[in-house]
Each structure stands twice: as C-alpha cells, then as structure tokens.
Amino acid sequence: MRLNVLGVRQGQRAMVYGSLLFLVIFYGGFRLWPMAYSIVLSLFNWRGLKPIWEQQFVGLSHYEFALVKDALVLESLWRTIVFSAELVIISTVLGLIVALLIRNHRRAQPTLRLAYFLPYIVPAVVSGLLMRVLFQPQFGSVNALLNIIGLPSQPWMASPKSALLTVALVAAWARLGYNVILFLAGLDQIPSDLLDAARVDGAGAWQTFWRITFPLLMPVMLFVVVTGTIAALQEFGVIYAMTLGSTEVVGGPVRATTVFSILLYLTAFSEVGGFNYSYGATLAVILFLLIFGLTLIQFRVMRTRWEY
Amino acid sequence: MASERIPISSSFSDRFGGRGGPRREIAAYWLSLVLVTFGALIMIVPFAFMVITSFKTQAEIIAIPAVWLPSQLTLENFVQVWNRTELLRSLINTAYVAVVITAATVFSSSLMGFVFSKYEFRGRDLIFTVSLAGMMLPFYVISIPLYLMIITLGWVNSYAALIIPSLYNSFGVFLMRQFMFSIPAELLDSARLDGCSEFRIFWSIALPLAKAAAGALSLLNLMVYWNWFFWPLIVLNSEEKFTISLTLTKFMGLYWTEYGPLTAGSFLAVIPIVVTFLFLQRYFVEGIATTGMKG
Numbered sequence: 001m002r003l004n005v006l007g008v009r010q011g012q013r014a015m016v017y018g019s020l021l022f023l024v025i026f027y028g029g030f031r032l033w034p035m036a037y038s039i040v041l042s043l044f045n046w047r048g049l050k051p052i053w054e055q056q057f058v059g060l061s062h063y064e065f066a067l068v069k070d071a072l073v074l075e076s077l078w079r080t081i082v083f084s085a086e087l088v089i090i091s092t093v094l095g096l097i098v099a100l101l102i103r104n105h106r107r108a109q110p111t112l113r114l115a116y117f118l119p120y121i122v123p124a125v126v127s128g129l130l131m132r133v134l135f136q137p138q139f140g141s142v143n144a145l146l147n148i149i150g151l152p153s154q155p156w157m158a159s160p161k162s163a164l165l166t167v168a169l170v171a172a173w174a175r176l177g178y179n180v181i182l183f184l185a186g187l188d189q190i191p192s193d194l195l196d197a198a199r200v201d202g203a204g205a206w207q208t209f210w211r212i213t214f215p216l217l218m219p220v221m222l223f224v225v226v227t228g229t230i231a232a233l234q235e236f237g238v239i240y241a242m243t244l245g246s247t248e249v250v251g252g253p254v255r256a257t258t259v260f261s262i263l264l265y266l267t268a269f270s271e272v273g274g275f276n277y278s279y280g281a282t283l284a285v286i287l288f289l290l291i292f293g294l295t296l297i298q299f300r301v302m303r304t305r306w307e308y
Numbered sequence: 309m310a311s312e313r314i315p316i317s318s319s320f321s322d323r324f325g326g327r328g329g330p331r332r333e334i335a336a337y338w339l340s341l342v343l344v345t346f347g348a349l350i351m352i353v354p355f356a357f358m359v360i361t362s363f364k365t366q367a368e369i370i371a372i373p374a375v376w377l378p379s380q381l382t383l384e385n386f387v388q389v390w391n392r393t394e395l396l397r398s399l400i401n402t403a404y405v406a407v408v409i410t411a412a413t414v415f416s417s418s419l420m421g422f423v424f425s426k427y428e429f430r431g432r433d434l435i436f437t438v439s440l441a442g443m444m445l446p447f448y449v450i451s452i453p454l455y456l457m458i459i460t461l462g463w464v465n466s467y468a469a470l471i472i473p474s475l476y477n478s479f480g481v482f483l484m485r486q487f488m489f490s491i492p493a494e495l496l497d498s499a500r501l502d503g504c505s506e507f508r509i510f511w512s513i514a515l516p517l518a519k520a521a522a523g524a525l526s527l528l529n530l531m532v533y534w535n536w537f538f539w540p541l542i543v544l545n546s547e548e549k550f551t552i553s554l555t556l557t558k559f560m561g562l563y564w565t566e567y568g569p570l571t572a573g574s575f576l577a578v579i580p581i582v583v584t585f586l587f588l589q590r591y592f593v594e595g596i597a598t599t600g601m602k603g
Contacts, residue, residue, distance in 0.1 A: 006429040012506050019423045022416060023439060026476035030454065031442050037453035049459060071530050101344040108341065114589075115348035118355060120583050123535040125553040126574045129560055130354040133361075133567055139370075141357060173351065181593065234446055236551070237537040244561055261448060261538075269542050281452045288449040295444075 062282040072255075072263065073283065077290075079164060080260040084232035086168035087175065092224055093178025094172070097216075099210075102180065105189050113184070117177035124174065128241025131170045132157065157242060160256035167239050167257050174238065175231070179224050186220030187213070206287035226295055233291050237260045260287050313583060355578075362386065362572035369567050371554045385568035386576070389559070394547050398555040405540075406533035407471050413477040414526050418518065421484025422510045426496060436485070442478030447538065458543055465487060467541040474533075479526050487521035488514055523591030527584070534581045600601065 007015045045056040066073045135156040143153040156166045198208045243250045251258030267273035268280025368375040425434045463469040537553045
C-alpha cells in the first residue's frame with residue numbers, strides 16, 4: 001500500500017483511517033447528509049417516500065409563504081424570541097446573583113450547589129409535569145402560597161396572557177443551576193490580588209463588583225448567554241409536558257405557548273399538520289438560520305463592548 | 309451549615325472589598341447565607357412536593373384546604389403506576405439506550421480526540437474543524453430527513469433509530485481532543501520504543517490520563533440520553549419500547565388529574581439519574597470548570 005495521501009505514519013494508519021471512516025459514516029451520514037436533505041425537502045412539495053424526480057419542485061415558495069403570509073409562523077417566531085429572552089434574562093441574572101452569594105460559603109457550597117443544580121438533572125418531562133400540578137390555578141400550591149402572603153391568585157397556564165411567561169419561568173428554574181456552576185467557575189478564576197488591590201485603594205463592594213468582577217466575568221457571561229439562548233430557542237420537553245391535553249395538541253392555550261419547536265413538531269410529526277415534511281423542513285432551516293444569526297450577533301456585540 | 313466558622317477578615321472581606329467594620333461583614337455573611345438557603349429551598353420545593361405527594365393517600369391529595377404533610381404514608385400510588393404502565397420496562401429501556409450510547413460515544417470520542425490531537429497527518433485540522441460544525445446543528449434541522457431515513461432503513465420503533473444516529477458526538481470529540489493535547493508526546497514515544505501498539509498506547513496510556521474528561525463526558529451523555537424526549541417521541545410508537553419520559557407523558561395524557569400515581573412515576577424516573585449524578589458529579593464540576601469555558 002504505497003498510496004498515502006494524508007501522510008499518515010506507519011502503525012497509525014488503522015487508527016487514523018478508522019476514525020475517518022467513522023466520521024464519514026456517522027457524521028456525514030447522520031448529520032451532514034440530513035442537513036443537506038432538509039434544504040432539498042424545503043424546496044419541494046415532498047409527498048410520501050417517492051424518489052426525488054417524482055416530487056414537485058417549488059423553489060423558495062415555502063420560505064416566502066412562511067415568512068410573508070403565514071401568521072402562525074410569524075407569531076410563533078415572535079413567541080420564541082419573547083420566551084427565550086425571558087428565560088435567558090431570568091436564569092442569567094439570578095444565576096449570577098446566586099453564584100456571588102454562594103461562593104463565600106465554602107462549607108455549605110456543595111449542598112447548596114446541588115440544590116440549585118437538581119432541576120437541571122431531571123427529565124424536562126418530569127419538571128413540566130410537576131410544575132403543571134403546582135401551577136394549577138384553583139388547587140395548585142403556587143397560588144396557595146401567593147394567597148398566604150396576601151397576593152391574588154394568578155391564572156398561569158390557564159390564560160393565554162400568562163402561559164408563555166409561566167413556561168419561561170419553569171424553564172429558567174431548570175436552567176438556573178447550570179448557570180450558577182458556570183459563574184462559580186468563572187469567579188474562581190478571577191485573581192484575588194486584583195480584588196486586594198481594589199480594597200487597598202479604598203473601593204467599596206459595589207464598586208469592586210462593577211469595576212473588576214463584572215468585566216472579568218464577561219467571557220463566562222458570553223458563554224452563559226450564547227449557550228442559554230441556543231438551548232432556549234430549542235426548548236421542547238417542558239412546554240410539551242405542561243401543555244399536553246386530552247387531544248395530543250400541544251402549545252396551548254390557544255397557541256399561546258406554540259414556540260417554533262412546537263410548531264415544527266406539529267407541522268411535520270402530528271396529525272394536526274398532516275405530516276407535512278417539506279414545510280416542516282422549511283421551518284427547521286429557518287430555525288437553524290435564526291440560531292446561527294443570533295449566535296454571530298451575540299458574539300459580535302459582547303466582544304466589541306467588553307474587550308479591553 | 310450551622311457549624312460554619314465566620315471568617316473574620318480572610319477571604320470574605322477580600323472578596324467584598326472590605327469597607328465597613330467586621331460587624332457589617334458578619335451581617336452580610338449571614339444575610340447572604342440566609343438568602344441563598346431560602347433560594348435553594350424554593351428550587352427543591354417541586355421535588356419535596358413530588359416525594360410527599362407520592363406517599364399520600366388519594367383523600368389527602370384532593371383535600372381542600374390542602375394537606376401539606378400526610379397523616380399516613382401509603383405505597384398505593386407506586387402500586388397504581390406500576391400496574392397501569394410498563395414502568396419497570398421503560399426504566400430498563402431508558403437505561404439500556406442511555407448506557408449504550410454513552411459507552412459508544414465516550415469510546416469513539418476519546419479515540420478520535422486522541423487521533424486529532426496526537427497524530428500528524430495532512431488535513432487533520434481542516435477535517436476536525438468541519439467535524440466541529442456538528443455542534444452548531446440544532447437537532448430539529450436534521451430531524452425530518454433523519455426520520456425519512458429511519459423509515460427507509462426500517463428502523464421505526466427500534467432502538468437502532470435512537471442509537472445509530474447518535475454514535476458520533478461532536479462535542480465529545482472536541483472535549484477529548486482538548487484534554488489529550490496536554491499529554492506529553494515523550495510519554496507516548498517512549499511507549500512506542502517499548503514496542504507498544506498504537507491502540508495500546510491510546511487505551512493504556514492516553515485514556516487513563518484523560519479520565520476526568522471521559523468521566524465528565526459520560527455523565528453529561530447519561531443525563532442527556534436519560535432525559536431524551538423529542539427524538540424517542542417521534543421514532544418510538546409501542547409502549548413496550550417507550551423510554552421513561554414517553555411513558556410518563558402517555559400516562560399523564562390519560563390520567564392527568566391523578567396526582568398520586570403521576571408523582572410516584574416522576575419519583576421513580578428521577579432516582580436513577582440523580583444517583584448517577586451524585587456518583588459522578590466531581591468529574592462534572594471539574595469538567596465544566598476546565599473545559600466548559602473554552603467552548
């Protein structure tokens with residue numbers, strides 16, 4: 001075997017070519033190929049499992065319809081953005097506050113950290129199921145607690161006005177502990193001599209936080225916000241479990257929680273949308289572009305404002 | 309918690325800038341502990357509710373005003389959920405899928421991480437960069453074509469549909485490669501001089517040195533696949549194949565006012581993954597702290 005295009009050393013060939021073969025089959029076959037296939041699907045009116053030459057080519061008209069005419073898509077895009085913003089802001093701000101409060105309690109930290117992290121570990125379906133019972137408007141414990149401290153009951157999932165915020169709160173509850181751990185790791189990396197120097201110069205706690213700790217946490221903040229947004233745009237299990245009714249239609253009441261992932265599921269994989277693969281693929285590509293674009297914008301914004 | 313000593317002027321005052329006397333510091337110390345403990349209690353309320361409700365009698369569950377602490381404990385809810393669902397089976401199914409995928413991806417990610425960090429060949433970094441793009445692909449984008457492929461391959465309602473498309477893990481390769489970079493080349497070369505095969509070098513030298521990363525990756529994958537919902541929901545359709553999340557949603561769709569069996573089922577779904585987490589958590593915290601930030 002004289003043909004050695006990659007210049008792999010003798011003895012290492014089995015490992016290198018094995019890895020590349022694995023990559024081609026499982027990454028190429030089950031990631032890249034379906035990605036390309038998605039784009040193809042979105043350009044056709046795909047029906048059943050017939051080959052491509054028996055399918056009707058429609059060009060970009062699915063995209064045009066989705067982004068110009070289809071109110072369902074535009075509404076759910078907006079809902080997805082609102083939901084993600086609520087989820088990311090709540091879980092990032094609270095995560096930072098908890099990390100700042102927790103880190104000086106060295107001995108209690110493992111226990112506290114575990115309590116905050118527990119919701120992140122459990123299945124989303126379990127979180128949704130438990131929260132659905134707790135947020136039940138008439139008999140749920142959340143309203144019972146609100147009444148005890150003198151606040152009125154809230155409709156939560158029962159009203160289209162508050163349902164989206166309710167699922168965002170639950171998703172933020174599930175995400176919070178992950179952000180706490182990331183912020184704790186970030187805080188540990190801040191050199192203590194910087195903080196000492198600030199103290200010697202007479203800076204107060206508030207000033208030290210805003211002038212030193214906060215700017216130095218920006219890389220972690222970037223990571224938390226970017227990964228949090230990407231995860232939020234794809235949230236599915238919690239919403240599914242909190243809105244599943246007797247009819248298998250999810251994303252209610254009256255579509256109030258039909259975010260993009262739910263719309264995609266209903267379009268491509270349920271009776272409601274009539275298993276419309278082409279339109280589902282169109283939505284999937286739009287979601288991908290949204291995630292990709294937001295990631296790029298976030299990186300740029302956070303880099304230009306905080307680099308020094 | 310209560311026995312914790314109060315650091316008079318050590319780390320606490322350093323971190324907070326230290327203006328104000330020790331009394332103010334002590335107050336801030338206790339206030340922050342109270343706040344953060346209160347927050348932790350709020351976080352675990354749903355689990356406390358779950359555990360308590362699962363042992364309550366039906367009469368006390370529906371009682372108005374609500375009964376917070378039950379006067380008697382019962383296993384009735386567990387018996388109910390056990391009898392009405394394939395619960396045990398779906399727990400075993402979930403464990404099977406999660407363990408197989410985790411074992412396979414940790415092995416393949418380690419091997420590829422080793423190849424992409426320790427071997428030199430043309431196009432290595434280009435190929436690696438292309439493979440990283442997989443981390444940017446949301447699963448929804450590939451779900452529809454993947455489903456059509458699964459139909460064509462005849463894998464609907466089988467675990468092949470769950471396991472085989474998951475065998476390559478972009479993040480895993482990335483993580484293991486980052487870790488393997490720090491393994492000194494001299495160590496590997498001296499093993500080569502001793503006549504070790506390349507696979508032996510990987511398996512007996514490199515992999516043990518990257519144990520922390522492999523542990524973190526294992527835990528992460530076990531969590532992801534234990535909690536997996538979207539894809540199993542689409543490709544599995546018979547109850548004896550269901551994973552635990554599917555069994556729970558199915559049960560909830562049918563009996564959604566029966567809080568007792570629902571919370572009992574949730575309790576059983578949560579135990580295995582929480583116990584696993586407790587055993588492996590030190591890897592996870594280490595892994596996040598050292599590599600999470602580099603993503």
